[in-house]
Amino acid sequence: GQQLNQSPQSMFIQEGEDVSMNCTSSSIFNTWLWYKQEPGEGPVLLIALYKAGELTSNGRLTAQFGITRKDSFLNISASIPSDVGIYFCAGQDLKGNEKLTFGTGTRLTIIP
Amino acid sequence: DVKVTQSSRYLVKRTGEKVFLECVQDMDHENMFWYRQDPGLGLRLIYFSYDVKMKEKGDIPEGYSVSREKKERFSLILESASTNQTSMYLCASSLRESEAFFGQGTRLTVV
Numbered sequence: 001g002q003q004l005n006q007s008p009q010s011m012f013i014q015e016g017e018d019v020s021m022n023c024t025s026s027s028i029f030n031t032w033l034w035y036k037q038e039p040g041e042g043p044v045l046l047i048a049l050y051k052a053g054e055l056t057s058n059g060r061l062t063a064q065f066g067i068t069r070k071d072s073f074l075n076i077s078a079s080i081p082s083d084v085g086i087y088f089c090a091g092q093d094l095k096g097n098e099k100l101t102f103g104t105g106t107r108l109t110i111i112p
Numbered sequence: 113d114v115k116v117t118q119s120s121r122y123l124v125k126r127t128g129e130k131v132f133l134e135c136v137q138d139m140d141h142e143n144m145f146w147y148r149q150d151p152g153l154g155l156r157l158i159y160f161s162y163d164v165k166m167k168e169k170g171d172i173p174e175g176y177s178v179s180r181e182k183k184e185r186f187s188l189i190l191e192s193a194s195t196n197q198t199s200m201y202l203c204a205s206s207l208r209e210s211e212a213f214f215g216q217g218t219r220l221t222v223v
Contacts, residue, residue, distance in 0.1 A: 003154055033211050042116075042202050042214035043155075088155070092211070098143055098162075099170065100204075100212055102155040 006089055006103030013079060014111050021087060021106040022073040029091030032065050032072040033100070038085045046087075047074070076108075084110050115139070116215040118203050124221045131190040133218050135203030142208050144186035146170075146178065149200040149217075161186055193222045 006023045013019060023032070031050055035043035047058050049065035049072060056063055062075045072089055089103040119134035135144065145160040147170075157170030159178040167178050175197060179187045186205075190197055198221050206212040 031211070035214075040121075040217070040219070042118075042204075042217045045211055045213060048211045090212075098206065098208070099145065099157055099160055100155075104152075104154045 004089055004091060004101055004103040006106055008106055009104065010107040010109070012109045012111060015079060015081060017079055019076040019079055019083070019108060020073060021089075022071060023089030023091075023103045024071045025091055025101070026070070027091070027101075028069040029093055029101075030069065031092040032063070033090040033092060034061075034063050034072070034074045035088045035090060036085045037088065037105075043088055079108075079110055081110050081112065084108055116203055116205050116213050118201075118215040118218045120218050121216065122219050122221075124223060125190075125193050127194060127222055129190075129193050129222075131193045131220070131222075133188040133190075133201055133203075133220070135186045135188070135205075135215055136184050137186075137205040137213075138184065139205070139207075139213075140183065141205035141213075142183070143206045143212070144180065145204040145206075145212065146176075146186065146188045147202045147204065148172070149202055155202065158188065193220075195222050198222045 004025045034046045037043040047063040052069050054065045060077045086105045086107050090100040116137045146158045147155045149155045161167045161180045177189045201218045203215040204212040
């Protein structure tokens, strides 16, 4: 099955820095989702994007749905220790079979 | 809040056992999904269901089956557990044309 290309695979940053990660696909999706997963837990939905070009914020998180519908990025501003975890992008074809295709994840580590 | 509940957080089973992983959602969602998550491989779809008694194979259905007798419950069955099925199993549900919500995961170890 298809997987999305997500980069970077891992990030080590200092507390207070901004973070940026992105996801690209060879296929078009009509929804992009960003999830965060903490150790031993299931992924938690952070942001959902439904329209090409859409820019959506959720607190310190901002995500955009690329114009081509084949990419998305997630930014985290002023990182804090609780931002640690693995971030996954997912593309969803809501008019098709609605299953999610996931990126390989970005592991974020924050250095105090 | 949407709640997706998986019956066990941790399971240890023996090779050859029949294993049932249960998932229940309380939001009347039509769609339900089972994924497995392995280091370096991300989340891979095993099976999904659009409605009661309906199921479709995902990307890696071999060695698994599913059951959806009621809308709120989606069970993943390992007919004869093998060590290569040791993994984190994640259940998710969604409304039609809406984002998916995940359970907390079941970490299965087959010995």
